[in-house]
Amino acid sequence: MDDLTERFWNMAKLLDEASVLLDAQSKVVAANDAALDILGSHITGYPLDRFLRHPDFADAVRRASYEGALTSLDYTRMDQVRRSFTLRIAPFEPGYVLLVIFDGTMDLSVERIRSDFVANVSHELRSPLTALSGFIETLQDGAVEDEAARMNFLSIMQGEAARMQRLIDDLLHLSRVEAEEHRLPNAAVELVPILEELASAMRDMADKNDKTINVEIAPDLLSGNDDTPFAVQGVRDELRQVFQNLVENAIRYGAPDSAVNLRVGKGRLASGQTRDDLLRVQVINKGETIAPEHLARLTERFYRIDKGRSRQMGGTGLGLAIVKHIVNRHRGRLRIASAAEETTISVTLPRVS
Ligand SMILES: Nc1ncnc2c1ncn2[C@@H]1O[C@H](COP(=O)(O)OP(=O)(O)OP(=O)(O)O)[C@@H](O)[C@H]1O
């Protein structure tokens, strides 16, 4: 390897991006694997304009080699999928030019997720708003004179306004937990008292939906000589929020006249072997088995199996998205399983020893 290519390889290693060494006529002298992946495997020795078509590319190479200019170009490639790149063309050594290709495809899909999100939020806000405007108009058109109609409409309007409020609260909450996701909480929190307090706070809601709530603790958790067997590293309010959302779902979507069980035990590996350093809480309810194509998507924002039903229950479709972010922040694992008319949502968290 001569000096020139050796310097190129060192540079390419340092940059850790798709890199190509060209001569002043755009002929490829060397290219790293990432560049071959993008441009094709047999570009070495050939003029690169055959493989990379861009109206300003040849000019950028010429200016880099004769004037020492650095140029940045946007470049889109249609292979199996559309990919977008930024090309940077810079002088390397006299008569040679370095091309570095930055992949912007990920940034674009982040952009798409963001714009889908805005579209979803707008859509979710529009329906209560349309209902509100409709009732206001009806009242203005004379219904305001009719006492019974007026009271009925006002109560529906109140419900719609409350729905918008809930949606906005959930969105703010979600953005807060997202922002905190990378900070590891460091207080020790006793989980079982939270679950017990939650179960009694939610008994009213459970009663109204013909459900009972039980908290069960696996004996193996209590058998050790640990005096804080239920402590995990966490933020109390966030953990409470996780289980409140899960219990609420179990009450809402579970079969009538059935129980919601909160089962606490040691964490388990996929093989079934227990792990002393993990605590697992399962929220279990009876009800229709959730089909696999839905299961994988339940934690997406606004994803609901039955929009009408969730909406009627006051749902915004953000509950599990919030749960997922909080569990991630706690370095925990969320698992959703559904079989034989039973749905189990497991949250596994690191214990404080
Ligand atoms: N225990 C469960 N049994 C059956 N379906 C469930 C269960 N939990 C969640 N789902 C389904 O997953 C969807 C998303 O749940 P999620 O908690 O994110 O939103 P939501 O309950 O509709 O509204 P929100 O929680 O924001 O008030 C629900 O609409 C429901 O279709």
Ligand SMILES: [Mg+2]
């Ligand atoms: Mg929910």
